[in-house]
Amino acid sequence: MKFKRLLVTTVIAASQVALVIPANAAELVQNQPIAAAVSEQTTVPTSPSVSQNVNDGKNLVQPSGQTSGTSGTAVPQGTEIKPSDNQQSTNSGANTNSGTNTNPTTTDGTNTGTNSGTDTGSSTDTGNNGSAVPATQPATPSTDQSVEGSDSGQLILMMNSKKMYQNGKEYLAGYPMEVKNGVSYISIRAIVERAGFKFSYDSKTKETIIKRAADELRFKVNTNSYKVNGVTKAMKGKSYNVKGNFMVPLTAITNALSITYKVDSVGKRVIVNLSTLPVASFTISNKEIIAGETQVQYVTSSTSPIGLPIVNEEWTGRQDMFDTPGTYPVTYRVQDSSGQWSEPYTLNVTVNKPHTPPVADFKTDKDTYKMGELITYTDLSTDEVGIKDRVWENKQLAFFTPGTMTIRLNVVNVFGLSTTVEKTITITNETLYTQDEFNKIFVPAGEKYTFDGSQVPTWDKVRYSFVSEPVTLIRSNSPETVYSEGVLYRENAIGNTRFMIHHANSTGKSVKMYVIATNDNSETARLTQSSLGFGGPSTYAAAAGKASVSRYYESLQLGNKYKDMWIAPGESKIILNDLSASSMKQGDVISLLADLYSDHTLQYSVIMLGSEKDPFNSLPYLTALEPDIHNRGTYMEANRNIEFNDLIGEKPTRLLIGDNSIDPYLIGSDALKNGEYRLNAGNFGVLYRIKLYRVAPNTLITFNGRGGYYAGSIMVNGDIVQIPNSGGLNTPSENVVLFRSGDREQTVEFLFTAAPGSNLSVNLLFQQIPPKKNQ
Incomplete structure (x- = not known):
């Protein structure tokens, strides 16, 4: 009696567990290989070769929006075809894909884009100096009748069917893979038995458990979440039980265990990669590899999908330094503690020839000059890539003492290599121009020169008036x-x-x-x-102020x-x-x-x-x-328009700005101090539009600072002139060339605002250019 009662109790308990864990849901179909089943179906699902398409000319939708090596039409609407964003494609084929996928997006990430690109087959990352070359090893259907465990390569799941194929053999799941609410469901037991995972049931928590190495997944019936190593994760859909088969979203298992898969929509199948081989890769961290110079830095990466330690590695073609230019294939593979080797990972490493220094060269238009005679320099320097910097030594527009003068030019290319060239010229004791005459005639716009600035206050002032604008x-x-x-x-x-x-x-x-x-x-x-x-x-305050004014003018020019x-x-x-x-x-x-x-x-x-x-x-x-x-405040009428109709430039004349006499400071108030009186010393922020209708022929116009250091810019007839091109004006005896008029009267217009960080007042100086002499 006790034996019967015990037997009945055991049967009842077993039947309850079977509601969650069905009896063997993946039976071998009479040990029948795929080849024997051809007569039973039109399309024979086979493992695709990594170097050849199984279906010709169709598009396979891949995880992460990639295309697979095989191809087909779009997956039927609602079919789950890709995992979450961290799922990787395993495509290693080399094919051209021009199919179109128009499948609408489902809530679990189904691809809806139109794919008409060219798939070169490799999703492998490359290093800075190498191109990835994936291993090419065909995976063909096997006729081996044995059932392999975890190292079973690929598992092919047929959509809306119980049929599964692994190692060339057909198996039957307890229930077909099906789509519900846009999510693809698979029988837990069907996939874990084929993958060789450990499988159990916790009767206390009523959880079905999958284990692979250190990873543990726990599922409950009628929930849309599961646990991955103790952490609750959301699933794409709710799990359910049907005819004794526990069904969960396929991506719940593939995402948690980092299992890659791809979808063949023509063959109506999902190809799951169950390989447990370790994975090896590497990159080259050097930006460039130079033959005979660069110590190559290899950065390796290797993992085991089942968490085994990597115990060995093997290189082919690796060199710490390559002696000659060219392209070198370097292959890397690793071995895990179970003795399995990864597929070889290959990069083509590009080795460049050593860079050559630039060729520094220049010439002058003559070898012998008078004192004060203009010297014309022509830079003839070259480089295979590009010259980054030129540094001149003793390059003068003219010399004013007799003797031999040596000029040097150092050029630096983008690789930091440099060369220097020098040339010696002779200066005679004959004078063509004095230094002051030469400066007035030849110093380019934006460049500064020294003169006797103490004489400027004695020059006549331009007695101008201005009209303000409401700004x-x-x-x-x-x-x-x-x-x-x-x-x-x-x-x-x-x-x-x-x-x-x-x-x-x-x-x-x-x-x-x-x-x-x-x-x-x-x-x-x-x-x-x-x-x-x-x-x-x-x-540097003056540098920031100069940049702001110059860019302000640029915005006026360009409207950008x-x-x-x-x-x-x-x-x-x-x-x-x-x-x-x-x-x-x-x-x-x-x-x-x-x-x-x-x-x-x-x-x-x-x-x-x-x-x-x-x-x-x-x-x-x-x-x-x-x-x-310093100054803050609100000031009205901040535009000043100056128009001057009298002839200017026949004799030394100056136009002052920011002197608080001819150009009085704006009066305003400080809104944060209850409207207290403020005086805008220097008139910073005021925009001056100066129009001189009659500038005399052969007039030199320069900029001369009187209040201290000045670095800024000004617009002359619509062109921006830096004050000066480099550095600043340090003393009242320095000025910057702005403009030279021609051989007849002309109108000249200026747009000026004082540069923050500099000092006012300033002068625009007008004087005659000395006549040119015959050489």
Whole structure:
């Protein structure tokens, strides 16, 4: 009786477990190989060769949006055809794919794109100096009747069928692979038995368990999640039980165990890669490999799909240094602790010939010159790739002492190789031009020369008048050096508005600057940015100021900074985005000059803030910073138009800017200090349009700083001239050539604004050019 009761209890328990774990769901069909089954079906599914398509001219949809070596039409709508983004394709064929896939997207990532590209078959990554060459080893159907365990290569699952093929043999699952709600489902037991995984059932938690090496997957019936090594993960669909078969999404298993697969939509099959072979690859970290010079740096990567340690490696063709140029195949493979070797991984390593130094060469138009005679240099240097830098030594436009003069030229190519050439010329004791005469005649525009600057204050002044235009200048330049976060300036404005912003970061941390426009109106405001120049971040204030002015002129020439924006009622927006695009490190300086127009009154806040902070969240809590000795404020009528109709240039004459006499400083107020009186010393931010209608023939026009160091630029007849081309003007005895008039009167126009970081006042100097002499 006890034996019968025990037997009945055992049968009941076994039947309950069978509801979750069906009896053998993958039986060998009478040990019948595929070849014997040809007569039973039109298409015989076979393992595709890695070097040849199984189906001709059709497109196979692959994981991660790639195409496989075989091809077919689109997978029927709803069929799950690719795993999550971290699933990899195993395609290694070499084929041309021109099929079209129009399958709609499903919720689990089904590809819907049109694929008409060319598939070269290799999804293997390459190194910087090599091209991947995948191993080519055909995988043909086997007639071996034995059932292999985990090292079974490929498992072919037929869509909407119980049939499976592995190693040339047909098997039957307990239930067909089917699609439900766009998700492909597979019987757990069918795949794990073919893959050789460990399979069990936990009666306490009612979980079906799959184990492979250190990985453990746990599934429950009627749930859309599962556990991977103790971590709960979402599945593409809900698991279910049908006729004693536990069905789960195929990608739940393939994603968790990093199993690759591909879909043959023509053959209506899914090809799962169950190989447990280790995988080897490598890259070359060198940017370039030079024969006989470069020590090649190989960076290897190897893994085991079942977590076994890699115990051995083998190289073919590897050299630490290649002696001769060419292309060299280098192959790498690894062995795991079970003794299995990976497929060989090959890169074609390109080795270039050694780079040769550039050839430095130049000539002068003569070998012998008078003192003050113009020397013409022709650079004849060459290089196989390109010359990066040229450094001249003693290259003068003319010499003013007799004797032999040696000029040197050093050229450097992009590889850092250099050569130097020198040439000696003779200067006679005969004078053609004095140094002052030569400078006035020959120094190019943008270059500086020295002269007797002490005489300039005695020159006649151009007694000009100006007409102002209604432009609101918002100057944010105080505190110039900022020691804490805060509001640097805040003002309301409408219509034409110009921003001049110049600040240095001394907060001890990385910060960003922002200009935030807020619309407190009941209507949407339109804000137009017409021009903008930004300089920095730089450790040099004058360099940042010079760059901002030069780029401001460029934006006027090109219109490349034009933009429209709309700000809704109650909305705040970051504007002048160049300002906030980069962080400022400790000691950095920025400069900005920009023109805007708004059709409604907007509030503008200029702030400095830690680069990691949100400006909108921080703005309500920022306090206004106290000014220093520099200037901030709001100034009206910030455009000045100067027109002069009298003849100028027949005798030494100067036109002053920023002297607070002929050109008085703008008067304004500090909005953050309750409208306190402010004087815009130097008139920084003011735009001058100067039009001289009668410049005398043969007039030299130069720029001369009077207030101290100056580095900026100016527009002359629409062209930007740097002041100077390199460096700056250090003393009142230096000036920069701007323009030379021709042999008749002409009109000359200037566009000028003072460069932040420099000093005012400045002069435009007009004087006659000495007559040229016969040589």
